[in-house]
Structure formats: C-alpha cells, structure tokens
Amino acid sequence: MAMDHSALLGLLETLTAAEADDRVRLGMQRLYQELVDAEAAVKIGADRWERTDDRVAVRNGSRSRTLATTAGDLELRIPKLRTGSFFPALLERRRRIDQALFAVVMEAYVHGVSTRKVDDLVAALGVASGISKSEVSRICADLDEEVQAFRDRDLDAHDYPYVFLDATYCKARLNRRVVSQAVVVAIGVAADGKREVLGFDVGDSEDRAFWTGFLRTLRARGLSGVQLVISDAHEGLKAAISSVFLGATWQRCRVHWLRNLLTHVPKGHTEMVAAAIRTIFSQPTTAEVDTQFDTIAMMLGRQFPKLETLMTDAKTDVLAFGAFPKAHWKQIWSTNPLERVNKEIKRRTDVVGVFPNPAALLRLAGAVLIEQHDEWAVADRRYFAEHTMAMLTKTSPPTPSLTLTLAETDTRTA
Numbered sequence: 001m002a003m004d005h006s007a008l009l010g011l012l013e014t015l016t017a018a019e020a021d022d023r024v025r026l027g028m029q030r031l032y033q034e035l036v037d038a039e040a041a042v043k044i045g046a047d048r049w050e051r052t053d054d055r056v057a058v059r060n061g062s063r064s065r066t067l068a069t070t071a072g073d074l075e076l077r078i079p080k081l082r083t084g085s086f087f088p089a090l091l092e093r094r095r096r097i098d099q100a101l102f103a104v105v106m107e108a109y110v111h112g113v114s115t116r117k118v119d120d121l122v123a124a125l126g127v128a129s130g131i132s133k134s135e136v137s138r139i140c141a142d143l144d145e146e147v148q149a150f151r152d153r154d155l156d157a158h159d160y161p162y163v164f165l166d167a168t169y170c171k172a173r174l175n176r177r178v179v180s181q182a183v184v185v186a187i188g189v190a191a192d193g194k195r196e197v198l199g200f201d202v203g204d205s206e207d208r209a210f211w212t213g214f215l216r217t218l219r220a221r222g223l224s225g226v227q228l229v230i231s232d233a234h235e236g237l238k239a240a241i242s243s244v245f246l247g248a249t250w251q252r253c254r255v256h257w258l259r260n261l262l263t264h265v266p267k268g269h270t271e272m273v274a275a276a277i278r279t280i281f282s283q284p285t286t287a288e289v290d291t292q293f294d295t296i297a298m299m300l301g302r303q304f305p306k307l308e309t310l311m312t313d314a315k316t317d318v319l320a321f322g323a324f325p326k327a328h329w330k331q332i333w334s335t336n337p338l339e340r341v342n343k344e345i346k347r348r349t350d351v352v353g354v355f356p357n358p359a360a361l362l363r364l365a366g367a368v369l370i371e372q373h374d375e376w377a378v379a380d381r382r383y384f385a386e387h388t389m390a391m392l393t394k395t396s397p398p399t400p401s402l403t404l405t406l407a408e409t410d411t412r413t414a
Contacts, residue, residue: 147366159225211240
C-alpha cells in the first residue's frame with residue numbers, strides 16, 4: 001500500500017522530532033502498520049473509506065497489539081470486522097504468551113531462583129541472559145498492568161447464563177517454601193453464545209472462603225443472569241456457589257463424577273461400568289435419560305450395592321443439564337471446555353516448574369487466559385448459536401435440591 005503525500009510528510013515530521021533510537025522504532029512501526037492495513041484491505045475487498053462492489057466485509061474499529069522487536073515495542077492497530085474475523089499473517093497469535101513466559105523466567109533469574117533449566121529456557125526463547133534488571137522490571141510491570149486491567153473489567157454488558165468453574169495446581173515459592181497454589185478460572189457463555197474468560201485468581205487452596213471471595217468479585221464486577229454453574233463436587237466450591245449464585249442450578253461435571261464412581265469398582269470391571277453409565281447420556285430426551293439412569297443404577301446395584309446408593313444420591317446434580325436446551329447438553333454436562341483451557345495453562349507453567357512467587361504464577365496464567373479470551377472474541381463460530389440461547393429465556397429451569405439445601409443450611413447457621 002503506497003503512502004500518500006500528506007502521510008509521508010507527517011511521518012517525516014515525526015521522525016525529525018524523535019531521538020535517534022526512536023526513529024528506527026517509529027519507522028518500523030509505520031511499516032508494520034501499512035502491511036497490516038494492506039492485508040486487511042485484501043481481506044475486506046476495499047481500502048478504508050473506499051466504495052467497491054468487491055467488498056465482502058465492513059470494518060468495525062480496531063484493537064491494539066504490541067509487537068516486541070529488536071527496535072523496541074511496536075504499537076499496532078489490528079482492524080476488527082463486523083462479520084468474520086481478521087488477524088494478520090505477519091504477526092504471531094501467541095506473541096503475548098511468549099512475552100509473559102519471558103518475563104516470568106527473567107524474574108526467577110533476578111530473584112536468585114535460576115538453575116540450569118532456567119538458563120536453557122532463556123536460550124530457547126532467543127534472549128540474552130545478560131538482560132538488565134531494569135528491563136525485567138519494565139516488562140513485568142507492563143504485563144501486570146494488562147493482567148490487572150483484564151481482571152478488573154466490567155462484566156455488565158451481557159448476561160452469562162452458563163458459568164464453568166475449575167482449578168488447576170502449580171508450584172510456587174511462598175515464605176521460603178515450595179507450595180502448591182490453585183489457579184482458579186471462571187469462563188462463561190454470554191447471552192449471544194460467545195465464550196469469555198470471566199476471571200481468575202491464585203490462592204492457597206480450594207476451600208470455601210477462597211472460592212466465595214473469588215465468586216463475589218465476579219458478582220461485584222457485574223456478572224449476572226447466571227442460570228447454570230458447572231463444576232466438580234468439591235465441597236468448598238459447592239458451598240460457595242450456593243451462597244453467591246442464589247437461584248442458579250448446579251451441574252455436577254459428569255466426567256469428574258464418573259471418575260469418582262469408578263474408584264468404588266474393582267479394576268477388572270471399570271470398563272463395563274463406564275460403558276453402562278455412558279448409555280445414560282446417549283438418550284434423546286430428558287425422560288429417557290431419567291429412566292435409563294434409574295435402570296443402570298439398579299442393574300449395577302445388584303453386583304455393586306454401593307454404586308446404586310452413590311448414583312441415586314447424585315442423580316439430581318448429574319442430570320441438571322436436562323432442564324436446558326438439548327442443543328447445549330454435550331457442552332454443559334461437564335467442565336471439559338474449561339479442562340482444555342487448564343491444560344494450556346499447565347503446558348506453559350510446567351516449562352517454568354517452580355515460580356518465584358504467586359504473583360509470577362498469576363502473571364503467566366493471566367497472559368495465557370487473556371490470549372484465549374482474545375481468540376474466542378475473534379472466532380468465526382460462536383460456542384452456542386444465538387437462536388438456541390434464546391430458548392433459555394422462554395423457560396425458567398428448576399433449582400436442584402443440592403443448591404436449596406446448602407442455602408437453607410447457610411441461613412440456619414448464620
């Protein structure tokens with residue numbers, strides 16, 4: 001894309017006023033921006049403000065993107081489209097994550113936690129190990145500011161009928177000891193059918209106080225319209241859900257439930273029991289799911305009496321998905337969508353091993369989650385179609401007995 005005369009004069013004026021080091025950076029920044037805009041014009045079929053019959057999309061503002069180069073950080077603007085998505089081939093989608101990992105490793109090095117493994121990581125990233133402490137501080141401060149801004153953003157623009165909650169564990173140094181820290185994550189499906197990362201935090205454990213505080217921050221930021229919360233059956237988490245999301249239904253993750261159930265079955269029978277239980281979730285209607293559940297529980301109870309009791313006790317919570325649109329069942333009856341996000345966090349954090357402090361862990365996990373959030377935002381497909389999300393407003397799903405019982409318990413003990 002050729003620059004017009006006025007643009008060239010403007011660039012010349014900017015470069016003249018800049019310091020010598022900034023001139024290279026500004027020149028590269030303008031070059032990269034022109035390349036991005038040129039690629040966007042090809043994608044759209046028209047330049048900015050151009051009228052043409054070949055246009056296939058319309059610009060809808062832009063989002064900022066920082067590209068780290070040897071000339072310095074380049075602040076670029078990536079055009080957004082009203083329909084579809086655009087990301088320039090010139091850039092790397094996961095650049096922010098690599099920068100986050102770089103910051104974490106460098107901070108570990110500066111704080112005396114360096115080992116041969118950390119040095120190998122630095123070399124693998126292509127960064128000279130002699131980087132200055134001031135540069136490390138600048139990188140970490142910039143990333144901390146971005147992560148904090150994302151964690152504090154308002155959530156009141158949409159209702160979020162579905163909320164998924166889970167945690168994954170990583171090692172960090174705390175009070176001169178290496179301890180296990182829980183990275184708790186909440187993702188939601190908005191009323192328009194798109195997924196978002198709602199929030200995340202790092203704490204000492206998954207106890208009720210920690211989860212309750214985390215969920216209350218989501219509510220304080222504007223989280224509303226929650227109809228179904230999907231999670232495992234951790235007691236602290238269940239209690240926190242019942243006290244913060246009053247009136248919402250709780251779906252016990254079927255994968256975690258089956259995993260727990262199989263611990264009560266002899267190893268030689270686990271495949272048979274798992275296959276039998278999976279037939280419950282292959283039924284086409286709510287009534288047939290309910291009937292099949294009772295049938296399988298009774299059948300397994302003849303050989304394993306404890307299984308029948310465990311299945312009967314968990315029935316309401318495991319089958320809570322039946323009160324929601326059938327088109328959503330496969331995505332809401334487990335925390336699998338969040339498990340994939342947690343695997344990406346673990347993949348990145350396992351490279352570091354032990355973090356120098358919980359803040360460093362939060363920094364890297366936050367950068368991973370922000371990148372995932374951005375990818376969902378520009379994805380061509382929604383998680384659920386809008387017309388199926390509209391079904392949620394037509395009926396009000398019943399609240400399962402578990403949530404009511406916990407809420408009543410809280411009232412009595414208050």
